[in-house]
Amino acid sequence: MDLAFMAETFVKLLEGVPLTLKLAFSSVALGAVFAMLLALMRMSGVGPLDWCARAYVFVFRGTPLLVQVFLIYYGLGQFRPTLQELGVWWFFREPYWCALTALTLNTAAYASEIIRGGLQAVPHGQVEAARACGMSRATLFRRIVFPIAVRQALPGYGNEVVLMVKATSLASIITMMEVTGIAHKLISQTFRAVEIFICAGAIYLILNFLVTRAIMALEWWLSPHLRGAPEPRARLEPAHV
């Protein structure tokens, strides 16, 4: 084990962290919006909307992410003239936008199932109580259903965010120089796979540790009702002298 080499590698790999984080957070944020939409489609009770959402989830969960990345980045190149005519070629030409699109579409499929689970787990009594108070559907969703669903879906969503941080590594295959991309370049230059693997692995472990901690903190913040009443502060009064 060559510690000087590892320290040098670690610093080089750190340069990839901003891109890894940018990809992970943008795709999770965009994917969450899309997933919410899909979950609502599934639960709308409108046949065609339900089937579309079902088919979408089936396709994106049933195929590997790498195939989706290739389909968007290389596959759409087949229709280059058409895309140029439509004026969207600049978007599909860039590996960054293609990776982001694939990651977003993929996480939306998985997350929509998590959100749907959360929405379905809202106790019926709560909804009935809110209706009895005369809440409109929008208010009911905003004040009762959504907060409870978020709280219930959060642990599952935490897993999904960790999976997305790991999934950003696939962007390296379409030439993005994030942590895995740099690691691959360094390995093929030096052939010191073990040392570089340890450094890159450590970076991902640290990132994922921070992500899980952040989700746990969010969960704690969102469930004050599970924490019990705060200890009453002891009142210290000066003894009468």
Add this chain to the structure above:
Amino acid sequence: MSYFELMGFGPKGWGWPMLMAAGMTVAVASCGFLAGSVIGSLIAWAKLSRSIVARVFGDGYTTVLRGIPDLLVIYLFYFGGSALLSGIGQLFGGSGGFIGVPAFAVGALAIGVISAAYQAEVFRGAYTALARGELEAARSVGMHTMLMFRRIVAPQVLRYAIPGLGNVWQLALKESALISVTGLVELLRQSQIGSGSTYKPFYFYLTAALLYLVITTVSTWGFQRAEDYSMRGLRRA
């Protein structure tokens, strides 16, 4: 050339190569999954053991391998394996040149090591779902550990583990697409080759996606059948 001509089984069609590649995908994923079952049950055993060293090792294994990207593990095995082989080659008086490792073995091993981390958690969960009373009863009739494992623990753990194993299998199947970076001609690599020589990448990746969907659908159905079969003696609430 139309899509169906390109993906057909005619003289210029890519139907057979794609189907063969799909078979390779299933083969490498199955070998990896089986290797993962062996390693995974050992890790689950370590995690459930009374020895603190074994527990720390098991927890470390599952935490690390579930926390780093699969692609990195594949690079480690591919390049690390080649470096190791080249070193051994040099030791025996070789030229010291680069010796490639067999892509299938590396791929199956990488999938196995990764899916072991997930399978260990599945097995551990299934073990904790066993009724304590049954283990006590087995011990009280004088079964020794191996007999108890064979007659009481293993059959029930397997039964509880089937739904979880189904999920892990789907993961292994999708991981196998990453093995294409080592040059193993599985479904994704074959699509790359095909699109390189026909300039029709969309058709090839679309076909690959469809074939993956077929494989996942069939295996979902298979695991459902297995689950129904394993639960046939169980009373349901």
